[in-house]
Amino acid sequence: MGIRRDVADRLLRAASDAADPRDGVLSRADLRALGVGRDRVSSHVRAGRWRLHGRHTVALHTGELSPTAHAWRGVYESTGDARVDGVTSLKAAGVTGLTDTVVHISLHHLCQVRCIDGVVQHKVSRRLPDECALPGLPRTPPALAALRAAQWAVSDRQAALFLVLPVQQRITTAETLHVTHSQYAGRRRRALIAQLIDDIADGAHSLGELDLVPALRRRGLPTPTRQAIRRVDGRTRYLDVCWEDIGLALEIDGAAHSAGLEVTFDHFRQNAITLGGDIILRMNLIGLRLGREEFLDQVVRAHAELTAGRRG
Structure with a gap:
């Protein structure tokens, strides 16, 4: 004897409600707990209403899964x-x-x-x-x-x-x-x-670990000035590393530089310093951690080009 129509409809609604927050899928165990057994699942699948997606997963539709x-x-x-x-x-x-x-x-x-x-x-x-x-x-x-x-x-x-x-x-x-x-x-x-x-x-303590100056010296570059001072719009600004003679500076950004409007303020500051004659190469701590040699290659290239331009 088949299941009564009203009972079948009630079970189908219960299954549909349970599957809704899961974007239309339930496990066979979920369906059994709702009273929908293997035979009823097979019947819906044969009728083209439901679709199986493995041993345990039943989609209460035949479309693509989200x-x-x-x-x-x-x-x-x-x-x-x-x-x-x-x-x-x-x-x-x-x-x-x-x-x-x-x-x-x-x-x-x-x-x-x-x-x-x-x-x-x-x-x-x-x-x-x-x-x-x-x-x-x-x-x-x-x-x-x-x-x-x-x-x-x-x-x-x-x-x-x-x-x-x-x-x-x-x-x-x-x-x-x-x-x-x-x-x-x-x-x-x-x-x-x-x-x-x-x-x-934080990043503050990481700057010591990732100190670039010894690495720059090993690359044949002269020792730069640390925390070089610039006056920008009436305020004192500091550059992490700078070669004063050619106007090349390096800025290493810690986590604080990405908070709130700090990125915007940093851009204004860098633009003002650049307009004043310095060229700034920037890198954040994560980038320095992962691509240290790549960044050093860029610094060496910039130093060589600026030095050659100054001599010319």
């Missing part, structure tokens, strides 16, 4: 203690500017993994006490997601991007990154990630 639905599918298909993590979790938290389209899932290292199209599974040694506390989509909080994304990144530059963007976009803070990193250091890039977090958080 990014949110893909994330839920990654959790459903991975089973175990699966959580959306890394870049995918950052995107779910609202971080923009990330182009990775696969779904990153973390699993406890004792869980079994299998090949799932469009899903990358990462085993983690342990879970933090509060990393599964967010409502809705099972995902790690932004700070932990940023740390793991940096650990799983394909390059140091990509790792820096995953740490910088959520702080710049106010999804998390450098302080939260620091605390989370003290709780979960991970296995890859431990030292680099710690340095990057310090650069993002």
Whole structure:
């Protein structure tokens, strides 16, 4: 005997309501809990109303899955203690500017993994006490997601991007990154990630670590003046490094330079100094951390060209 029509309609409405916040997908277990068993799922699929997306994922429509639905599918298909993590979790938290389209899932290292199209599974040694506390989509909080994304990144530059963007976009803070990193250091890039977090958080102490003057001397350049003074619009301004004889200056921007309107004020200041005759090469601490030699190449080239121009 088939299920009564009114009961079938009620179950269908319940399933639709449950799937709505998940962009139209549910797991077979979710459907069973609602009273929709395997036979009823198969009936909807055969009728062309629903569509299967793996062993465990059922879409209550036949269209393409949205990014949110893909994330839920990654959790459903991975089973175990699966959580959306890394870049995918950052995107779910609202971080923009990330182009990775696969779904990153973390699993406890004792869980079994299998090949799932469009899903990358990462085993983690342990879970933090509060990393599964967010409502809705099972995902790690932004700070932990940023740390793991940096650990799983394909390059140091990509790792820096995953740490910088959520702080710049106010999804998390450098302080939260620091605390989370003290709780979960991970296995890859431990030292680099710690340095990057310090650069993002403050940067003042990092200038000593990244002192360019010895490196410039090794490149054959004369010793420059540190904290050279300029008068701009009646105010005293300081240049981090300057070769006074040729008017070449270097400015290294810490985290404070990206706060509020500081970028705007820095541009006004640099424009005024340039109009006064100095040429300024700028780099932030993150860029200096990741591309130190590339920046030094630019400095050496600028020094050579300005020196040649002065002689000419």
